[in-house]
Amino acid sequence: MKNNSFTVAVLGAGNIGSSVIERLLKLDNEIINLNLSKVLVSDKSKNRGFDKGLLTTDFNEILNDEKIDLVIEVLGGVEPGKDYIKALLENGKSVITANKDIIADCGSELIQIAQENNVCLYFEAAVAAGIPVLKPLIESLRGEELKRVAGIINGTSNYILTAMEEGSTYEDALQQAQELGYAEPDPTNDVEGIDAKFKAMILSLLCFGVSPSVDDVFTDGISNITKEDFDWAKRLNKTIKLVSQIDNGDDGFNARVYPVLVDSKHPLASIRGALNAVLVEGENINQLVFSGPGAGAAPTASAIIGDVLSACHQMVSSQTNWYPLRTLKSGNKEFKDVQSSWFIRLSVKDEPGVLATIAGIFGENNVSIESVIQEGRGDNAELVLVTHEAEENNLTSSIESISDLSSVSLVTSNIRVFI
Ligand code: HSE
Secondary structure, eight states: OBTTEEEEEEEOOSHHHHHHHHHHHHOOTTTOEEEEEEEEOSOSSSOOSSOGGGEESOHHHHHTOTTOOEEEEOOOSSTTHHHHHHHHHHTTOEEEEOOHHHHHHHHHHHHHHHHHTTOOEEOGGGTTTTSOOHHIIIIITTTSOEEEEEEEOOHHHHHHHHHHHTTOOHHHHHHHHHHTTSSOSSOHHHHTTHHHHHHHHHHHHHHHSOOOOGGGSEEOOSTTOOHHHHHHHHHTTEEEEEEEEEEEETTEEEEEEEEEEEETTSGGGGOOTTEEEEEEEETTTEEEEEEEEOSSHHHHHHHHHHHHHHHHHHHHHTOOOOOOOOOOSSOBOOGGGSEEEEEEEEEEOOOTTHHHHHHHHHHHTTOOEEEEEEEOOGGGEEEEEEEOSEEHHHHHHHHHHHHTOTTEEEEEEEEEEOO
16 A cells, blocks of 8 residues: 555456456545556456556466555455465455355354454455345344344345246246356255355354354255245245345344245345345344345455445555454254244045144144135145244144145145245
């Protein structure tokens, strides 16, 4: 840094990297004087629409260049980005990354390394891309003890669920998402909740000071949701969303990702297409909802540029320290002890006593039923139940026993209800 001018390097020039570089090169120098000095790529011969003289294939050229103040990491994947970020921070360079996999994996360790080396580490783009939500959580809301954070933080699955709400099958909706470039050819990370899990792990760290492991976060995706589930949801004035839910009540902390039935009047129900939303609850703020574009190169680059400006501002004032992370006051709550309400569809034989047997099993497991609807007759009857809140392990045990009944041919679906 010299006379409030900053020298910047970028690791990666893919879809997001290119968008970041374009923004950096056009940034109004009345806001800040940035000098883009190097871009790490694997192939220098490719034409990328900017000066080829910026390209390097050697990370050490960036690591050891004393003029570089700040490095933007947009390589994707965990390695080698994780080792690069550590080395850069240890070498006194501030780092901005969009990489949720790395921050979920070792965010608290990297924050500590940044603090020890008096440099900045920001990753606003790693959760909900274009929505500036992490900075408010770290700074504006640092004085708040948060109770619950619940988000739609995977745009691809929200696009698919919105298309299904409008009448598509899962398969057609996934194909549309792939054609539009939201879903990868292998959509597993998005549709099975893995991407949302990594983001929930980052939110757990920033909102509650907890770094749950991958196995600690119960995760279920949307690939088993059917058009019929949406038909039923509509009849109950609800829709279905993939929600990452993190709560920290008096009985403990738990983070999880799963599809839920959401009341159609709830703010999360109105988040459509590839948009994201993060809902934050605390005693003094009641409820805040941040929403907007959660994926895509331009929104991701916007969050990265915001982080670059924050880091430069902090480097000028030598105030690179974070507020201390929150610490968890309660213990952890295992998923089996979480209170849930379930929506359950069963294919049953319509015979006297079937409903009484099913109700008896729920009763034995301490689960109370809120409503029951039966449709059809004979061997093809459908029973749709919604339970009151009960412990997950009691609900699971009930369903195991019910699925063993000879009068129940199939547990067609069980989806949690967002409470
Ligand atoms: N694939 C993610 C989504 C965006 O669909 O939301 C990157 O995290």
